[in-house]
Amino acid sequence: MRRMDQSSDADPFTYARAAAAELQSLAGGPLDAAVVLGSGWGDALDVIGSGGPDGGGKDVLFADLPGFPAPTVGGHGGMVRLTTVGQRRVALFAGRVHLYEGHGADRVVHGVRSAVLAGASTVLLTNAAGSINPANGVGAAVLVRDHLNLTGTSPLIGPTPPEPHSVRFVDLTEAYSARLRSLAKEVEPGLGEGVYAALHGPNYETPAEIAMLRTLGADLVGMSTALETIAARHLGAEVGAISLVTNLAAGLGDTPLDHTEVLAAGGDAGERMGRLLRGVLERL
Ligand code: HPA
Numbered sequence: 553m554r555r556m557d558q559s560s561d562a563d564p565f566t567y568a569r570a571a572a573a574e575l576q577s578l579a580g581g582p583l584d585a586a587v588v589l590g591s592g593w594g595d596a597l598d599v600i601g602s603g604g605p606d607g608g609g610k611d612v613l614f615a616d617l618p619g620f621p622a623p624t625v626g627g628h629g630g631m632v633r634l635t636t637v638g639q640r641r642v643a644l645f646a647g648r649v650h651l652y653e654g655h656g657a658d659r660v661v662h663g664v665r666s667a668v669l670a671g672a673s674t675v676l677l678t679n680a681a682g683s684i685n686p687a688n689g690v691g692a693a694v695l696v697r698d699h700l701n702l703t704g705t706s707p708l709i710g711p712t713p714p715e716p717h718s719v720r721f722v723d724l725t726e727a728y729s730a731r732l733r734s735l736a737k738e739v740e741p742g743l744g745e746g747v748y749a750a751l752h753g754p755n756y757e758t759p760a761e762i763a764m765l766r767t768l769g770a771d772l773v774g775m776s777t778a779l780e781t782i783a784a785r786h787l788g789a790e791v792g793a794i795s796l797v798t799n800l801a802a803g804l805g806d807t808p809l810d811h812t813e814v815l816a817a818g819g820d821a822g823e824r825m826g827r828l829l830r831g832v833l834e835r836l
Contacts (some may be wrong), residue, residue, distance in 0.1 A: 564658035567619030572669035582671030584640035590679035595822020601635030609635035637833040652754035661707040661783035668787040675784040677793040682801035685771035695733045696793035697745040701778040722786045732792030739831030746771030750778035759803025
């Protein structure tokens, strides 16, 4: 069961349970927390936890775990680092799967779902985002207070999930934990909060779409996070999410949007973001 079947009757929870068992055995026991490092957050990895045996860590390629998509041609498919922060076992996902790569919602949430089934009761999601709110300039880290899921899909579409997760009408009133936002503010006082609009992508938005999102109450715009939050909440995990503003949203800056600039802005902030995430993990 190395690959999630493309057919519609494949049960994503079966794959997630298989991946969870493998994550647990590699980590040496149940996980406490999972962190997903989004575009440009890769430099945060070593700051949070070691991958070497000296630091008690292990790096595993997605390709070697059940249910993850095969790496795309020319690219590397991402990996998960199983490590410890203090006494806690943590899975650090470096790289994620996006809808815009052509994957369904089940694949997009597979890593998070597997980690929660492996015991992670806290999930910290990170992303690169465009800023719609002038209060947050490039380089700002913003705590996600809520989201607008505008992807048109949900990871809970499909057959009834297996017991004990069969109730899929998940309450999202407090999708993003106020407690985790407070912990983040202990580490970095002055962090702002905002609403994240998740779009399908991969094209960036038009200025008219950004004007619409602003009217709808969005502060941030990106192409990830919301589906993973829904999947984690469905399984009962506490979710925190942090956006790193890599650009002003379309029409709000002077220059056209450029993916390499988005990645560069993320890279510049990697170490600071790593310290922030580590600080939250230490305070759980
Ligand atoms: N729009 C959508 N996704 C993004 C952006 C953006 O401006 N920046 C980084 N990810």
